[in-house]
Amino acid sequence: MSLKPRIDAAVSRAIAHGQGRAQGPGGEAVPQKLASALHYATTPGGARIRPTILLSVALACGDDRPDVSDAAAAALELIHCASLVHDDLPCFDDAALRRGKPSVHRAYGEPLAVLTGDSLIILAFEVLARTGTVDAARAAQLVLTLAQRTGMPGGICAGQGWESEDKIDLAAYHRSKTGALFTAATQMGAIAAGQEAEPWFELGDRIGAAFQVADDLRDALCDVSELGKPVGQDDLHGRPNAVAELGVDGAMSRLKDILGGAIASIPSCPGEAALAQMVTLTAQKIIPQAAVAAARG
Template sequence: MAIVDRIEASIGRALEIPQGGLAPAALAEALPYAVLPGGARIRPTILMSVALACGDDRPELSDAAAAALELIHCASLVHDDLPCFDDAGLRRGKPSVHCAYSQPLAVLTGDSLIILAFEVLARAGEDGRTMRLIRALARRTGMPNGICAGQGWESEPQIDLGAYHRSKTAALFIAATEMGAIAAGHDGEAWNDLGALIGEAFQVADDLRDALMGEEALGKPGGQDALHGRPNAVAELGVKGAFDRLNDILAGAISSIPSCPGEAALAQMVRMQSQRIVPRMPARYRA
């Protein structure tokens, strides 16, 4: 089965868990609304690709890890879009959860998806690998270095840009590479650098897309970094400098891949994923 099919099937199975019984109907409906149809599924794709490169000897565990990671990502998007944060009315080309279902239900949707992610992992087994997966995902979700910390930096009077980007964006990419290796029985820490570099590249690419692309192309409002005064690579380096930095990071990411049976295929996957996230450089910035 292709990676994309495995990911969607595992997410579908996860979303069946909170349905049925006497569950509140609107919240039960909001959960799949927040997750389906999916975006690029970049994080679970990276996770599955690392697992495959490392042998993928327990595919049911890799599937659960991929679903859990994507559920955490989708939860973070629901919360990011709230009026108290980005106040974004669109996500993936449709109304954000708080616009479609109300702010209270959006908060509960994000919370429920986070809990569901850990339930999916807990159901996958009770052995050492599963526990390491739960710890890895928890570290990259909460404090002090997870995506919650990343959101928290935006409320500080002074922002440590490196720490901000490592937690807000890179954290779930580090989780992807670590969890892919752990699911296949390898040392997750050895894959930390690859995840951090992919995350940094994604952040720079996201800054460029926010600066250069509009709502129709993005499926969400553009120009949000400038509007909210957030630190970003375009403001710091300029458009040309941000593109140069992005190319350097991607080259470093490919060279950081640990030795493994599927090393060449994994390097090709990183190149392909980078092509999906990098916007086209406007002609006026090309040398």
């Protein structure tokens, strides 16, 4: 069963709050361009990989508070979308395209793009805070976990910060820039279902590492029409890349090893088999076919 409709509905509800639409016709007036940009930045939703992992973990652990799980999934996706808006800005990647359409700063201008990313980050934590009326303990732990995986010292802000350093710690860079939100996904899924977060760290860490290698393969081998965003960015910005380090065959081998370890790291839970299947299906989605063909050729 696809979780995308559930995720899209949760994200849409969150955006409605951010736009003031949830208050009804008598609500406070809002700046319409910024309200429009919030919707633009979160749709179409792409693969929704991170919230899919989160809900899959929650379901594997029983999903006894689906409202909390939905809020966690929406909050995680809002943070991810915010990071894309900021990554595309001229001060970072200066990317013209995202998900096959003009990036937010190209469509709305740089000032509104900055505000859009900021608003999505704040909205993510508001969505989680609202779940406090359902389960205050879970809400507090979700807020803390997402904050830790978003900011410093080991969240996606730290990942972006490594690119300004003269010497990059490659493991820390990848774990922060790419891996942090995957770790958030597995841990927040467990928390939303009332389970301890720590046993789920390794699964998220390994999925994040696999996604980083797959992203390196896509950046090196795919074209802009396939990805819906600029390619060759690692080479252009002088960033570390698994393909440059290991070659296509070596990167594919590392990817397969990481994914095998990810499945083996799944904690014991009622939905363990279904979760292993989800990880396998996710792997099939993230491995670019160009890399498969190059490895075979």
